[in-house]
Amino acid sequence: MVCQYGEQLEKLVKEAEPYAAEGKVADYIPALAKADQGILAVSIFDGKETCFSAGHSTEMFTLQSISKVLTLALALMDHGEEVVFDKVGMEPTGDPYNSIAKLESLVAKPLNPMINAGALAVSHLIKGESTEERLERLLQLIRKMCARPSVTYNREVAQSEFNTADLNRSLAFFMKQHRIIDENVDQLLDFYTKQCAIEVDCDDLARIGFVLANGGKNEEGEEIIPFEIARLVKTFMVTCGMYNSSGEFAIRVGIPAKSGVSGGIVGAVPNNIGIGIYGPALDEKGNSVAGMKLLEALSSYYHLSIF
Numbered sequence: 001m002v003c004q005y006g007e008q009l010e011k012l013v014k015e016a017e018p019y020a021a022e023g024k025v026a027d028y029i030p031a032l033a034k035a036d037q038g039i040l041a042v043s044i045f046d047g048k049e050t051c052f053s054a055g056h057s058t059e060m061f062t063l064q065s066i067s068k069v070l071t072l073a074l075a076l077m078d079h080g081e082e083v084v085f086d087k088v089g090m091e092p093t094g095d096p097y098n099s100i101a102k103l104e105s106l107v108a109k110p111l112n113p114m115i116n117a118g119a120l121a122v123s124h125l126i127k128g129e130s131t132e133e134r135l136e137r138l139l140q141l142i143r144k145m146c147a148r149p150s151v152t153y154n155r156e157v158a159q160s161e162f163n164t165a166d167l168n169r170s171l172a173f174f175m176k177q178h179r180i181i182d183e184n185v186d187q188l189l190d191f192y193t194k195q196c197a198i199e200v201d202c203d204d205l206a207r208i209g210f211v212l213a214n215g216g217k218n219e220e221g222e223e224i225i226p227f228e229i230a231r232l233v234k235t236f237m238v239t240c241g242m243y244n245s246s247g248e249f250a251i252r253v254g255i256p257a258k259s260g261v262s263g264g265i266v267g268a269v270p271n272n273i274g275i276g277i278y279g280p281a282l283d284e285k286g287n288s289v290a291g292m293k294l295l296e297a298l299s300s301y302y303h304l305s306i307f
C-alpha cells in the first residue's frame with residue numbers, strides 16, 4: 001500500500017478484526033441482518049490521498065444514525081441555531097438511542113440531535129415541499145461532501161425500516177402531541193427512514209469526516225458547511241456521537257465520531273483527517289465492536305486524541 005498510513009493500517013485492522021466475533025449484526029431492521037458479521041474495513045482521507053485497508057473497503061452500507069450528523073448540519077444551514085435548539089437540546093443522555101423515557105420524564109423536547117427522538121425533530125425541520133425534495137437536498141449536501149454525485153439511498157433498507165419502525169413512530173407521535181413536530185407522522189418516518197438508508201462506502205465516510213475535520217471545507221477549500229456549524233456538529237459527535245458509550249469513547253479514543261447500527265463509524269480529527277469505518281457486528285449499545293477497537297488503536301498509534 002502506497003500511502004502514509006501504509007502497512008500499519010493493514011496490521012491494525014488485522015488486530016481489531018477478531019473482536020467482531022463478540023458483536024452481533026443489527027436485525028431489528030430486517031434488511032440489515034444480511035450483513036456479514038466478520039467484516040472490518042477502514043479508509044482515511046487527509047485531503048490529498050485516501051488510504052484504505054484491503055479486503056472489504058468497497059463494501060456499501062447505509063448511514064443509519066450517521067445521517068443524524070448531516071441532517072443536523074442541514075437543519076442548522078436551513079434555520080440557524082435558535083430555531084433548531086428550540087426543538088432539540090444539547091445534553092447527552094445515559095439512555096439508549098431509541099429510548100422514550102426522557103421525553104416523558106423531562107419536557108417533551110428531546111435531549112440532543114444524535115438520538116432518534118432528537119433526529120426526528122431535526123428531520124422535521126428540513127426544508128422542502130415533499131419527502132423527495134427534502135431527501136434530494138440532503139443528498140446534494142452528502143454528494144458534495146463525498147465528492148461522488150451518484151450517492152443515493154437503498155430502497156430495500158428504507159422500506160424494511162419503514163415497515164418495522166413502530167418505536168420511532170411512537171417517539172414521533174409523542175412529540176406531535178407535545179407540539180415539537182407538527183407534520184404527518186408517516187410522512188416524517190418516510191423521510192427519516194430514507195435518510196437512514198443513504199448508502200456509502202468507507203471512502204465516502206472518510207471524505208464526510210474530512211469536511212467536518214477541515215472546518216466545513218473540502219480539500220479544494222470550497223465551503224460546504226459553514227465553519228461554525230461544522231464546529232457545533234463535531235462537538236455533538238464528542239458528547240453524544242457514540243450513544244451512551246460517548247463518555248468512555250472520549251476517554252479511550254478522543255476523536256469526534258458518529259456511529260450507526262449498520263456498523264459504520266465516521267471520525268473527524270480536527271485539522272487533520274477524516275476516517276470511515278465499517279464493521280457490522282455491534283455491541284449491546286449499537287456501536288461496531290471491531291470498529292471501536294480499530295479507532296482506539298488508530299488514535300493511540302497516530303496520537304489522534306483531541307484531548
Ligand SMILES: NC(=O)CC[C@H](N)C(=O)O
Pocket residue numbers: 063064065066097098116161168196259260261262286
Ligand atoms: N442507531 C442507529 O443507527 C439508529 C438508526 C435507525 N435507522 C433507527 O432509527 O433505529
